[in-house]
Amino acid sequence: MTKKVLVLPGDGIGPEIVGQATRVLDALIADHGLDMAYESALVGGSSFDEHGVPLTDEVLEKARQADSVLLGAVGGPKWEQFEIAVRPEKALLKLRSELELFGNLRPAILYPQLASASSLKPELVSGLDVLIVRELTGGIYFGQPRGIRTKDNGEREGFNTYVYSESEIERIAHVAFRAAMLRDKRLCSVDKANVLEVTELWREVMTRIGKEYPEVELTHMYVDNAAMQLVRAPKQFDVMVTGNMFGDILSDCAAMLTGSIGMLPSASLDANGKGMYEPIHGSAPDIAGQNKANPLATILSVSMMLRHSFGEEALADKIENAVSTVLDQGYRTGDIYTDGMKLVSTTEMGDAVLAALK
Ligand code: IPM
Ligand code: MG
Numbered sequence: 001m002t003k004k005v006l007v008l009p010g011d012g013i014g015p016e017i018v019g020q021a022t023r024v025l026d027a028l029i030a031d032h033g034l035d036m037a038y039e040s041a042l043v044g045g046s047s048f049d050e051h052g053v054p055l056t057d058e059v060l061e062k063a064r065q066a067d068s069v070l071l072g073a074v075g076g077p078k079w080e081q082f083e084i085a086v087r088p089e090k091a092l093l094k095l096r097s098e099l100e101l102f103g104n105l106r107p108a109i110l111y112p113q114l115a116s117a118s119s120l121k122p123e124l125v126s127g128l129d130v131l132i133v134r135e136l137t138g139g140i141y142f143g144q145p146r147g148i149r150t151k152d153n154g155e156r157e158g159f160n161t162y163v164y165s166e167s168e169i170e171r172i173a174h175v176a177f178r179a180a181m182l183r184d185k186r187l188c189s190v191d192k193a194n195v196l197e198v199t200e201l202w203r204e205v206m207t208r209i210g211k212e213y214p215e216v217e218l219t220h221m222y223v224d225n226a227a228m229q230l231v232r233a234p235k236q237f238d239v240m241v242t243g244n245m246f247g248d249i250l251s252d253c254a255a256m257l258t259g260s261i262g263m264l265p266s267a268s269l270d271a272n273g274k275g276m277y278e279p280i281h282g283s284a285p286d287i288a289g290q291n292k293a294n295p296l297a298t299i300l301s302v303s304m305m306l307r308h309s310f311g312e313e314a315l316a317d318k319i320e321n322a323v324s325t326v327l328d329q330g331y332r333t334g335d336i337y338t339d340g341m342k343l344v345s346t347t348e349m350g351d352a353v354l355a356a357l358k
Pocket of ligand 2: 248249252
Protein backbone atom coordinates (compact mmCIF):
# COMPACT_ATOMS: atom_id res chain seq x y z
CA MET A 1 0.00 0.00 0.00
CA THR A 2 1.19 3.48 -0.83
CA LYS A 3 2.31 5.21 2.35
CA LYS A 4 0.70 8.58 3.04
CA VAL A 5 2.77 11.38 4.47
CA LEU A 6 1.45 14.74 5.59
CA VAL A 7 3.95 17.53 5.01
CA LEU A 8 3.65 20.58 7.26
CA PRO A 9 6.22 23.21 6.24
CA GLY A 10 5.18 25.76 8.89
CA ASP A 11 6.77 29.16 9.38
CA GLY A 12 10.02 31.05 8.92
CA ILE A 13 12.60 28.89 7.18
CA GLY A 14 10.18 25.92 7.38
CA PRO A 15 8.96 26.08 3.77
CA GLU A 16 12.51 26.49 2.42
CA ILE A 17 14.02 23.54 4.24
CA VAL A 18 11.00 21.30 3.75
CA GLY A 19 11.12 22.21 0.05
CA GLN A 20 14.53 20.54 -0.16
CA ALA A 21 13.35 17.51 1.82
CA THR A 22 10.41 16.96 -0.52
CA ARG A 23 12.78 17.14 -3.49
CA VAL A 24 14.60 14.23 -1.88
CA LEU A 25 11.29 12.40 -1.41
CA ASP A 26 10.38 13.08 -5.05
CA ALA A 27 13.67 11.60 -6.18
CA LEU A 28 13.22 8.48 -4.05
CA ILE A 29 9.68 8.03 -5.36
CA ALA A 30 10.67 8.59 -8.99
CA ASP A 31 14.00 6.76 -9.14
CA HIS A 32 14.30 4.41 -6.19
CA GLY A 33 10.94 2.69 -5.94
CA LEU A 34 9.69 4.40 -2.79
CA ASP A 35 5.92 3.80 -2.66
CA MET A 36 4.82 7.00 -1.00
CA ALA A 37 2.54 9.96 -1.65
CA TYR A 38 2.47 13.19 0.28
CA GLU A 39 0.32 16.27 0.57
CA SER A 40 1.07 19.57 2.27
CA ALA A 41 -0.95 21.70 4.68
CA LEU A 42 -0.62 24.79 6.81
CA VAL A 43 0.51 24.70 10.42
CA GLY A 44 1.63 27.25 12.99
CA GLY A 45 1.65 30.96 12.28
CA SER A 46 0.85 30.45 8.62
CA SER A 47 -2.31 28.57 9.63
CA PHE A 48 -3.13 31.25 12.20
CA ASP A 49 -2.88 33.97 9.54
CA GLU A 50 -5.20 32.06 7.23
CA HIS A 51 -7.65 30.42 9.66
CA GLY A 52 -7.20 32.16 13.03
CA VAL A 53 -5.86 28.98 14.67
CA PRO A 54 -2.39 27.39 14.50
CA LEU A 55 -3.84 23.95 13.75
CA THR A 56 -7.24 23.41 12.15
CA ASP A 57 -9.34 20.32 12.92
CA GLU A 58 -9.06 19.41 9.28
CA VAL A 59 -5.26 19.36 9.35
CA LEU A 60 -5.27 17.46 12.65
CA GLU A 61 -7.54 14.87 11.03
CA LYS A 62 -5.19 14.65 8.03
CA ALA A 63 -2.33 14.03 10.43
CA ARG A 64 -4.33 11.26 12.10
CA GLN A 65 -5.03 9.64 8.73
CA ALA A 66 -1.46 9.90 7.49
CA ASP A 67 1.09 7.16 8.09
CA SER A 68 3.58 9.81 9.18
CA VAL A 69 4.09 13.55 9.32
CA LEU A 70 7.06 15.63 8.16
CA LEU A 71 7.22 19.04 9.81
CA GLY A 72 9.48 22.04 9.18
CA ALA A 73 9.31 24.56 12.00
CA VAL A 74 6.76 26.87 13.59
CA GLY A 75 6.74 30.24 15.27
CA GLY A 76 8.18 33.71 14.92
CA PRO A 77 8.10 37.20 16.45
CA LYS A 78 5.05 38.07 14.38
CA TRP A 79 2.89 35.82 16.56
CA GLU A 80 4.48 36.41 19.96
CA GLN A 81 1.93 39.10 20.78
CA PHE A 82 -0.92 36.58 20.77
CA GLU A 83 -2.03 34.50 23.76
CA ILE A 84 -0.30 31.16 24.31
CA ALA A 85 -3.42 29.22 23.32
CA VAL A 86 -3.20 30.35 19.67
CA ARG A 87 0.56 30.66 19.29
CA PRO A 88 2.21 28.61 16.57
CA GLU A 89 3.99 26.40 19.15
CA LYS A 90 0.57 25.23 20.33
CA ALA A 91 0.08 23.43 17.00
CA LEU A 92 3.20 21.40 17.62
CA LEU A 93 2.18 20.54 21.16
CA LYS A 94 -1.33 19.60 20.04
CA LEU A 95 -0.06 17.35 17.26
CA ARG A 96 2.29 15.65 19.69
CA SER A 97 -0.36 15.06 22.31
CA GLU A 98 -3.34 14.25 20.04
CA LEU A 99 -1.28 11.74 18.06
CA GLU A 100 0.24 10.41 21.31
CA LEU A 101 3.77 10.86 20.04
CA PHE A 102 5.33 10.33 23.44
CA GLY A 103 8.69 8.95 22.34
CA ASN A 104 11.01 11.65 21.06
CA LEU A 105 14.36 10.53 19.64
CA ARG A 106 16.96 13.25 19.27
CA PRO A 107 20.27 11.94 18.03
CA ALA A 108 23.28 14.23 18.34
CA ILE A 109 25.88 12.92 15.95
CA LEU A 110 29.01 14.77 15.03
CA TYR A 111 29.86 14.37 11.40
CA PRO A 112 33.66 14.09 11.36
CA GLN A 113 33.72 16.66 8.56
CA LEU A 114 32.20 19.23 10.97
CA ALA A 115 34.44 18.72 14.02
CA SER A 116 35.88 22.22 13.62
CA ALA A 117 32.41 23.79 13.60
CA SER A 118 31.70 22.59 17.16
CA SER A 119 32.03 25.08 19.98
CA LEU A 120 33.99 22.44 21.92
CA LYS A 121 37.52 21.30 21.17
CA PRO A 122 37.63 18.68 18.41
CA GLU A 123 39.10 16.02 20.72
CA LEU A 124 36.15 16.35 23.09
CA VAL A 125 33.56 15.85 20.37
CA SER A 126 35.14 13.81 17.58
CA GLY A 127 33.15 10.61 17.18
CA LEU A 128 30.29 11.97 19.32
CA ASP A 129 27.12 9.92 18.96
CA VAL A 130 24.56 10.50 21.70
CA LEU A 131 20.87 9.73 21.55
CA ILE A 132 18.54 11.74 23.74
CA VAL A 133 15.20 10.08 24.37
CA ARG A 134 12.79 12.76 25.52
CA GLU A 135 9.31 12.11 26.90
CA LEU A 136 7.14 14.35 24.76
CA THR A 137 3.49 14.31 25.79
CA GLY A 138 3.62 14.67 29.56
CA GLY A 139 5.46 16.40 32.36
CA ILE A 140 5.27 20.09 33.03
CA TYR A 141 4.42 20.88 29.39
CA PHE A 142 0.99 19.30 29.75
CA GLY A 143 0.32 18.98 33.50
CA GLN A 144 -2.88 20.42 34.96
CA PRO A 145 -3.68 22.75 36.59
CA ARG A 146 -1.83 25.53 34.85
CA GLY A 147 -2.37 29.20 34.28
CA ILE A 148 -1.95 32.68 35.67
CA ARG A 149 -4.22 33.59 38.57
CA THR A 150 -4.71 36.47 40.98
CA LYS A 151 -4.12 35.78 44.64
CA ASP A 152 -6.25 37.18 47.47
CA ASN A 153 -3.79 40.04 47.95
CA GLY A 154 -4.24 41.07 44.31
CA GLU A 155 -0.83 39.86 43.17
CA ARG A 156 -0.75 37.57 40.15
CA GLU A 157 1.03 34.23 40.13
CA GLY A 158 1.84 31.85 37.31
CA PHE A 159 1.72 28.10 37.88
CA ASN A 160 2.29 24.83 36.07
CA THR A 161 2.15 21.26 37.25
CA TYR A 162 4.99 18.80 36.85
CA VAL A 163 3.34 15.39 36.84
CA TYR A 164 4.18 11.93 35.49
CA SER A 165 2.14 8.80 36.00
CA GLU A 166 3.88 5.45 36.31
CA SER A 167 2.56 4.24 32.97
CA GLU A 168 3.95 7.31 31.21
CA ILE A 169 7.37 6.68 32.71
CA GLU A 170 7.20 2.97 31.92
CA ARG A 171 6.48 3.44 28.23
CA ILE A 172 9.26 5.97 27.65
CA ALA A 173 11.58 3.72 29.66
CA HIS A 174 10.90 0.89 27.23
CA VAL A 175 11.60 3.17 24.25
CA ALA A 176 14.92 4.18 25.80
CA PHE A 177 16.02 0.70 26.85
CA ARG A 178 15.15 -0.71 23.42
CA ALA A 179 17.14 2.07 21.77
CA ALA A 180 20.08 1.34 24.07
CA MET A 181 19.92 -2.36 23.17
CA LEU A 182 20.52 -1.39 19.53
CA ARG A 183 23.51 0.77 20.46
CA ASP A 184 26.21 0.60 23.11
CA LYS A 185 23.78 -0.65 25.80
CA ARG A 186 24.38 2.25 28.18
CA LEU A 187 21.45 4.33 29.39
CA CYS A 188 21.67 7.41 31.58
CA SER A 189 18.36 8.52 33.09
CA VAL A 190 18.30 12.21 33.92
CA ASP A 191 16.16 13.56 36.74
CA LYS A 192 16.09 15.93 39.70
CA ALA A 193 15.27 13.27 42.25
CA ASN A 194 17.04 15.18 45.02
CA VAL A 195 14.36 17.88 44.88
CA LEU A 196 11.30 16.80 42.88
CA GLU A 197 9.06 13.90 43.96
CA VAL A 198 7.86 13.44 40.40
CA THR A 199 11.37 12.53 39.35
CA GLU A 200 11.90 10.42 42.45
CA LEU A 201 9.14 8.25 41.00
CA TRP A 202 10.79 8.55 37.57
CA ARG A 203 14.03 7.12 38.96
CA GLU A 204 12.23 4.31 40.78
CA VAL A 205 10.30 3.26 37.64
CA MET A 206 13.41 3.47 35.41
CA THR A 207 15.24 1.20 37.85
CA ARG A 208 12.36 -1.30 37.89
CA ILE A 209 11.99 -1.40 34.08
CA GLY A 210 15.77 -1.71 33.83
CA LYS A 211 15.53 -5.19 35.38
CA GLU A 212 13.83 -6.30 32.16
CA TYR A 213 16.94 -5.23 30.24
CA PRO A 214 19.79 -6.80 32.20
CA GLU A 215 22.26 -6.19 29.36
CA VAL A 216 21.79 -2.43 29.55
CA GLU A 217 23.89 -0.56 32.09
CA LEU A 218 21.55 1.98 33.70
CA THR A 219 22.90 5.04 35.47
CA HIS A 220 21.12 8.06 36.94
CA MET A 221 22.21 11.67 36.85
CA TYR A 222 20.76 14.92 38.16
CA VAL A 223 19.87 17.29 35.36
CA ASP A 224 22.23 20.07 36.43
CA ASN A 225 25.14 17.65 36.44
CA ALA A 226 23.98 16.20 33.12
CA ALA A 227 24.08 19.66 31.54
CA MET A 228 27.59 20.12 32.86
CA GLN A 229 28.77 16.68 31.75
CA LEU A 230 27.38 17.27 28.26
CA VAL A 231 29.73 20.19 27.76
CA ARG A 232 32.58 18.71 29.81
CA ALA A 233 32.86 15.17 28.44
CA PRO A 234 29.94 14.43 26.13
CA LYS A 235 31.34 11.18 24.80
CA GLN A 236 30.65 9.47 28.13
CA PHE A 237 26.99 9.18 27.06
CA ASP A 238 25.36 6.63 24.80
CA VAL A 239 21.60 7.03 25.35
CA MET A 240 20.06 9.56 27.73
CA VAL A 241 16.41 9.42 28.76
CA THR A 242 14.57 12.24 30.45
CA GLY A 243 11.28 14.08 30.83
CA ASN A 244 9.79 16.65 28.53
CA MET A 245 11.30 19.88 29.83
CA PHE A 246 14.75 18.57 30.75
CA GLY A 247 14.85 16.87 27.33
CA ASP A 248 14.00 20.13 25.60
CA ILE A 249 16.93 21.86 27.23
CA LEU A 250 19.52 19.08 27.11
CA SER A 251 18.81 18.33 23.46
CA ASP A 252 19.60 21.92 22.42
CA CYS A 253 22.78 21.67 24.43
CA ALA A 254 23.75 18.35 22.83
CA ALA A 255 22.89 19.71 19.41
CA MET A 256 25.37 22.50 19.66
CA LEU A 257 28.18 20.06 20.40
CA THR A 258 27.78 18.77 16.87
CA GLY A 259 28.61 22.10 15.33
CA SER A 260 25.14 23.17 14.37
CA ILE A 261 21.59 22.67 15.41
CA GLY A 262 21.00 22.82 11.64
CA MET A 263 22.22 19.24 11.29
CA LEU A 264 19.96 17.37 13.66
CA PRO A 265 16.74 15.53 12.85
CA SER A 266 14.26 14.10 15.31
CA ALA A 267 11.53 11.52 15.46
CA SER A 268 8.45 11.63 17.67
CA LEU A 269 6.86 8.21 17.81
CA ASP A 270 3.63 6.73 19.07
CA ALA A 271 3.28 3.18 20.41
CA ASN A 272 2.86 1.76 16.90
CA GLY A 273 5.78 3.37 15.09
CA LYS A 274 3.81 6.18 13.49
CA GLY A 275 5.82 9.32 13.76
CA MET A 276 6.22 12.99 13.25
CA TYR A 277 9.64 13.91 11.96
CA GLU A 278 11.18 17.35 12.22
CA PRO A 279 14.51 19.09 12.48
CA ILE A 280 15.19 19.98 16.09
CA HIS A 281 15.92 23.61 15.26
CA GLY A 282 13.31 26.33 15.12
CA SER A 283 11.93 28.59 12.42
CA ALA A 284 14.94 30.99 12.42
CA PRO A 285 12.92 34.09 11.46
CA ASP A 286 16.12 36.14 11.18
CA ILE A 287 17.16 34.29 8.03
CA ALA A 288 13.72 33.26 6.72
CA GLY A 289 13.12 33.80 3.02
CA GLN A 290 16.81 34.36 2.28
CA ASN A 291 17.67 30.89 0.93
CA LYS A 292 20.36 30.59 3.61
CA ALA A 293 19.03 27.95 5.99
CA ASN A 294 20.59 24.52 6.32
CA PRO A 295 18.16 21.92 4.93
CA LEU A 296 20.19 18.92 6.09
CA ALA A 297 18.37 18.38 9.41
CA THR A 298 15.08 18.17 7.53
CA ILE A 299 16.54 15.90 4.87
CA LEU A 300 17.89 13.69 7.66
CA SER A 301 14.41 13.75 9.21
CA VAL A 302 13.18 12.07 6.03
CA SER A 303 15.78 9.40 6.53
CA MET A 304 14.62 8.87 10.13
CA MET A 305 11.06 8.56 8.84
CA LEU A 306 12.06 5.90 6.33
CA ARG A 307 13.93 4.01 9.02
CA HIS A 308 11.57 4.25 11.98
CA SER A 309 8.12 4.30 10.40
CA PHE A 310 8.52 2.53 7.08
CA GLY A 311 11.31 0.02 7.55
CA GLU A 312 13.11 1.37 4.47
CA GLU A 313 16.59 0.93 5.90
CA ALA A 314 18.40 0.90 2.57
CA LEU A 315 16.85 4.18 1.41
CA ALA A 316 17.52 5.75 4.80
CA ASP A 317 21.18 4.73 4.49
CA LYS A 318 21.19 6.20 1.01
CA ILE A 319 20.09 9.62 2.27
CA GLU A 320 22.59 9.57 5.13
CA ASN A 321 25.39 8.61 2.77
CA ALA A 322 24.38 11.43 0.42
CA VAL A 323 24.56 13.93 3.29
CA SER A 324 27.98 12.63 4.24
CA THR A 325 29.09 12.92 0.61
CA VAL A 326 28.08 16.57 0.29
CA LEU A 327 29.96 17.34 3.50
CA ASP A 328 33.02 15.52 2.10
CA GLN A 329 32.67 17.64 -1.02
CA GLY A 330 32.97 20.72 1.18
CA TYR A 331 29.46 22.14 0.73
CA ARG A 332 28.43 24.22 3.75
CA THR A 333 25.52 26.49 4.54
CA GLY A 334 26.39 29.50 6.68
CA ASP A 335 25.67 27.81 10.01
CA ILE A 336 28.34 25.12 9.45
CA TYR A 337 30.71 27.16 7.32
CA THR A 338 34.40 27.20 8.16
CA ASP A 339 37.30 28.69 6.20
CA GLY A 340 38.15 26.97 2.95
CA MET A 341 34.74 25.35 2.48
CA LYS A 342 32.19 26.10 -0.26
CA LEU A 343 29.44 28.37 1.07
CA VAL A 344 26.11 27.36 -0.49
CA SER A 345 22.47 28.38 -0.28
CA THR A 346 19.57 26.22 0.87
CA THR A 347 18.67 25.22 -2.68
CA GLU A 348 22.28 24.62 -3.68
CA MET A 349 22.64 22.28 -0.71
CA GLY A 350 19.48 20.52 -1.93
CA ASP A 351 21.01 20.27 -5.44
CA ALA A 352 24.17 18.73 -3.98
CA VAL A 353 22.23 16.13 -1.98
CA LEU A 354 20.16 15.20 -5.04
CA ALA A 355 23.32 14.82 -7.10
CA ALA A 356 24.87 12.63 -4.40
CA LEU A 357 21.75 10.43 -4.33
CA LYS A 358 22.20 9.55 -7.99
C1 IPM B 1 11.41 21.65 20.62
C2 IPM B 1 10.89 23.05 20.69
C3 IPM B 1 9.46 23.02 21.18
C4 IPM B 1 9.45 22.41 22.56
C5 IPM B 1 8.74 24.37 21.17
C6 IPM B 1 8.80 25.03 19.82
C7 IPM B 1 7.32 24.26 21.65
O1 IPM B 1 11.71 23.84 21.49
O2 IPM B 1 10.82 20.83 19.89
O3 IPM B 1 12.40 21.36 21.27
O4 IPM B 1 9.66 23.12 23.55
O5 IPM B 1 9.22 21.21 22.67
MG1 MG C 1 13.49 22.84 22.11
